[in-house]
Amino acid sequence: MATERRISQQIRMVERVLHEYQQQRKIPLARFLTGFYKRNRQMGGNDRRTVSRLTYHYFRIGNAARQADLSTRLAIAEFLCSEDSALVQLVLPALYPSVDKPMKEKLVLLEQQTDFRLEDVFPYQGQLSEGVDGSDFVKSLFVQPDLFIRLRPGHEAEVQKRLTEEGISYRVLGTSRLALPNGVALDRIRDLVGKYEVQDDSSQQTGTFFNAADGESWWDACAGAGGKSLLLLDSHPAINLLVSDVRTSILRNLDERFEAAGITKYRQKIIDLTKDTAVILGNEQFDGIILDAPCSGSGTWGRTPEMITSFDGDSIRQFAAVQQQAAEAVIKHLKPGKPLIYITCSVFSEENEQAIAFLQNTGLVKLERAELLQGYRHRADSMFVARLIRR
Numbered sequence: 001m002a003t004e005r006r007i008s009q010q011i012r013m014v015e016r017v018l019h020e021y022q023q024q025r026k027i028p029l030a031r032f033l034t035g036f037y038k039r040n041r042q043m044g045g046n047d048r049r050t051v052s053r054l055t056y057h058y059f060r061i062g063n064a065a066r067q068a069d070l071s072t073r074l075a076i077a078e079f080l081c082s083e084d085s086a087l088v089q090l091v092l093p094a095l096y097p098s099v100d101k102p103m104k105e106k107l108v109l110l111e112q113q114t115d116f117r118l119e120d121v122f123p124y125q126g127q128l129s130e131g132v133d134g135s136d137f138v139k140s141l142f143v144q145p146d147l148f149i150r151l152r153p154g155h156e157a158e159v160q161k162r163l164t165e166e167g168i169s170y171r172v173l174g175t176s177r178l179a180l181p182n183g184v185a186l187d188r189i190r191d192l193v194g195k196y197e198v199q200d201d202s203s204q205q206t207g208t209f210f211n212a213a214d215g216e217s218w219w220d221a222c223a224g225a226g227g228k229s230l231l232l233l234d235s236h237p238a239i240n241l242l243v244s245d246v247r248t249s250i251l252r253n254l255d256e257r258f259e260a261a262g263i264t265k266y267r268q269k270i271i272d273l274t275k276d277t278a279v280i281l282g283n284e285q286f287d288g289i290i291l292d293a294p295c296s297g298s299g300t301w302g303r304t305p306e307m308i309t310s311f312d313g314d315s316i317r318q319f320a321a322v323q324q325q326a327a328e329a330v331i332k333h334l335k336p337g338k339p340l341i342y343i344t345c346s347v348f349s350e351e352n353e354q355a356i357a358f359l360q361n362t363g364l365v366k367l368e369r370a371e372l373l374q375g376y377r378h379r380a381d382s383m384f385v386a387r388l389i390r391r
């Protein structure tokens with residue numbers, strides 16, 4: 001009975017979270033929850049963890065079973081996304097014995113016994129890129145992706161040794177790639193700062209498209225906090241790098257990250273790629289340009305499932321317009337025969353292969369290689385990357 005009361009309280013708390021979150025929808029759920037718990041200090045650690053889990057699961061089922069009342073909907077989401085749940089036991093007792101069954105079986109049971117329909121979860125199935133299996137992609141949204149780190153050159157053995165000493169479990173994916181359970185507080189291991197980078201596995205894979213050479217000059221034109229730049233510099237330390245972004249604040253994060261990594265030799269500028277870049281760059285020409293374009297982020301929604309329902313589908317077109325404009329702007333600064341690396345963390349064709357088709361149609365570039373990195377198949381982000389050569 002005590003458990004029943006506790007679960008009812010947790011459901012009411014989730015209701016409050018959802019109601020308050022509705023008012024400020026623009027911020028990520030993770031940030032909202034941090035603020036919510038600060039305002040509700042009476043909540044204990046267990047309640048916080050449960051409320052966070054329930055809220056994330058609620059968003060993971062997107063638009064499915066929308067007509068169901070909150071407790072049923074939470075139970076459906078819990079059934080699908082967890083291997084055990086007191087809430088399922090209470091609200092959907094007939095399904096509870098199957099809560100630890102494989103997802104495939106659970107989906108069949110849910111569709112037989114509730115209003116849940118897989119096709120209702122993700123509203124943009126028709127807009128997916130070639131090479132994305134719609135059904136597998138949607139199922140990946142029910143699972144929290146892993147945390148991936150890239151071990152910086154020379155520190156591979158030390159980082160693994162320290163993780164083991166700290167009792168942190170990890171999977172080795174390659175000489176410098178590790179997968180860890182999400183939520184591991186790595187930053188508390190102070191002596192490892194600068195020796196690894198938190199970087200999604202697909203993001204790390206984009207580096208195989210760079211193929212730079214010593215002495216070349218490269219421009220990371222949407223550098224953000226510098227994830228791709230660090231990847232580039234770690235494999236090609238002897239290049240000359242310009243980093244730019246439209247946001248000053250994010251470039252400050254980049255500076256801090258570069259400092260921690262011991263990287264001091266780079267140029268930095270604030271450049272808005274939707275404006276005339278010649279004002280700042282003159283006619284400077286580069287041997288390689290990375291355009292990690294602003295995008296819908298739909299390949300990362302396993303980490304931010306609140307986006308499944310809050311994303312405005314019309315904005316895909318707006319992102320695509322900015323991507324085309326930005327790519328045309330940077331291509332002007334590329335030497336003939338040299339590569340533009342176009343990257344998105346989107347699974348939408350309008351931001352991916354259609355952007356490439358547009359750029360090829362300008363006659364300015366030819367496509368060397370493109371790939372949809374199917375992170376959704378192994379608990380990572382999904383990304384698109386293309387290498388285009390300036391004619």
Ligand SMILES: C[S@@+](CC[C@H](N)C(=O)[O-])C[C@H]1O[C@@H](n2cnc3c(N)ncnc32)[C@H](O)[C@@H]1O
Binds near residue numbers: 224292
């Ligand atoms: C996908 S993020 C870059 C992530 C970064 N490359 C990394 O690996 O960590 C896209 C970046 O594009 C920047 N951006 C958005 N609009 C822009 C514009 N008009 N001109 C230049 N940069 C822009 C954003 O500020 C954001 O940092």
